[in-house]
Amino acid sequence: MKLYKVILALVVVVASLIGYKFYSKSTPRYFAQIHIGEPETPTQVQAFIIFDRAPELDSPAGLAHYTEHLVALSALTDDFKAVDRHANAYTSATTVGYWVKGPKKDLPLMIENLGGVFDPISIDIKFANEEADIVLREYDLRSGDNIDYLAYKAMTPFLYEGNGTGNWLSSTPQSIASLDYEQAVAYYNATHQQSSAVLLVLGDVSITNVQKALKASSIKPLTDTPAEIQPNSFGLVKPGIKNFTFKISSAEPRIIFRKVVSLDKPVSYDLLQFQTSQLRAVLDTNLPAGIAAPLRYDNFIARSFELSVLPLDEQNIEIWFIASPDNGISFKQLQSVFEDALKVAGNGVPASTYERVQARSKQYWVDWEDEDATTEWMSDYARSRVTNLRRPLPEKELKNISEQVSLSDINALLKALQKPGRLSVAYIGIDKGDDQ
């Protein structure tokens, strides 16, 4: 009796292995890459189709964004109208993407509808040309009266000179007004190829579920070799400084300080993301090597400030600092105290500060002990990676990342920030320093 059961179990296992191998070999490819990530909520699924924005083709400025509008209107109208599904599209510095979110059971329907992005744009040409006006309304909404946005627009092309990501906010009312249907079709044909598309599904689904949905859809398997998907790399051109002044009398006085530097050696992207998050957490403290003490508590230099440090790729990082000067403090004084504080930190973060910040990782990374928080974080993480054409790491590998970072890594980043790089400062409002 027992032997019979053992033999039966072995037969099942072997059959599964053969079946799996057969299935894998014969599984058709539909996309250059397929990724599956955690869901935002257990009963919902969100599916994305993502393309490289191809910045060199995004001209006149705003063309990629305008095309995205037309493709979404052409492919996703049913999902826009559905009361229990939500759909949208986006254009970022690196990619153009389309997504639908809805009940898990509707995955096949969502995949079918999303596949519409591979079909030629099929909306009325007059309506399509009018959509440029809608894009202009969107431009007004995002930029109108938003001084920080205007500063960002001015600074980015200089900081990212020589890189495609530098041009994604270059659209102007004039460039948008010049856009039309024919240009959009040309851009679409050059960029929205299935062989270079990435599918991301965030949901409690398996690769088998997704393959089944693809097989049942009108999306055809690829006949061409899928493209090699590479994230954008960043090349820092020669060091330089360019500042901008927005002397608007009604604006709250503030500075926006942005600096891009290169590291001596590349660091894997996820590791660098953790390192820069931890560095930011160290700097944004009232502890030794933190900037809050010299700026806000020991002295009244900055009434408020925000800080972030982020990787641009494996070997380049950017620091952002936005601050409003205290009464009687000039922009230059504020900038000088900040730069001095960074220099002091660059001499080495004390172990006591580092250990204290290390213990706070739940605040700047993820609380691995909280299952729900982890699921939500992994969902955001997958979305953030894939929409930047990067492969997300599995949870097991991410859990080890914090153990791979030490104080010397943080100090190395601080040293790098002292090197010459691309620096741009925007001075907004009236400089009311006592020395003016």
Add this chain to the structure above:
Amino acid sequence: MTHRIMVCLLLLTLSACQSKENVLSEELSTSGLPYTFTNMPGNSRISIFIAWPTNWYFDANNNPAVPHIGTRLLLAGGASNYPAGQVTERFSDMNSEGDLWTSADYIYGALHFSPKHLDETLKIANAHLRSPLFDQKWLERIRSQSAEQMNEHRKRAEVQGFEASRWAIFGNQSIRAGLSVREDNVIQAVTKADIANWAKSIFKRKGVFISIAGDLSSADASQAVDALFDGLPEGEAAAAGTAQLDMSPNKLLFHAPESATSTLTFIGKLPPSKDGSEFDDLLLIDALNGSIEDGIFGAVRTELRASYRYGASTEEYTTENRFLIMSGQIETSKIADAEKTIRKSYAEFRANPSIEELPKRKKKYEIEFKEDLKDTGSVAYDAMISKIRGMNPARALNLQAELDAVTVQSLEQRVKSAFPQSEEFIVVLSSADESALPDACVIKVAKDALDC
């Protein structure tokens, strides 16, 4: 014997299942403070929400800038034994969070922390309520920043449009100033004495609403509440402020020659939230907004091609006064058509909402409820707000039942009984084109809405 073992196992299983459910009760702390307590077994956080009644904005003798500056100063400026800048580090070490914010009728407070840091978190919070430093230099810092931020904000034409609407609705009543963008001279006039008087009038025991949620015992919840309120004076109950509204359906055009955009807004009156029907209203607003081909969004974006984003929402200016607001930027040359289109679209909706697929429309709220029931902040907040509205706080654990009660018939009745008629809206346009809205009263200063 086997039977008895099975019965015991079943009972144990059932009791284990039951112990995972949230349980809400209304309690009295050892020191006599009433509070709502929700035991949430297995949760790693504790949340406390507090609402202190206030009528500060309703009194013309009070400086309306004081509450906002007071809350910022209390949070940032340190307390007795806790110099400014050190508490933030300690809170970060403990992964504790705290906040205070203002509204017309309440000053709200919130704390979130892990059980092992309960004692220290509450000790720090109590110190800040009982003996904040209100340092003069910190006051000047916060005051000057507030003035400059309000200055930048005030310059936006759409902000002036809303300012004008508040002049029209509230007139010269002091609540208008409380709800509006503060003038520079008003902010700069705030003194340390003002803040101290305000704080003394607010942070007391009488009349306060307290809600605590987390995995803790009833005894520990009582201790927590008493620790937070330790040493605070009993105080006097604050009588709720009242306001008289003028909802005459005027058309106002705030002329802003420098503005690159035009914003068109409709403002109408709704019954207060405490009257109920919260989910009828939410579902009606969703349907009114519509999508790419229907509702006011579809009408303005797809039919008229006049806007990227236009939509309806509700806004509670005071507990008694809630509004339906339809607003968005519109292409200036299409304003006149937009006004007609939006009114028509709204009128048709109100006459016949035709809400199809109601079960599907409810889905997103059902998903939200399930997630919220795991979150101590959501549960504590919902329980507190329910109590403030005079409702049973236990509804916070079963909002699904209220959602289930919404039917197509209840929606049709609600829209007719509670939503304004299309001709009852106040219409406000902020624009560089002073002729963009026919028959509008054109003003260059928000206060001139009084003369329209």
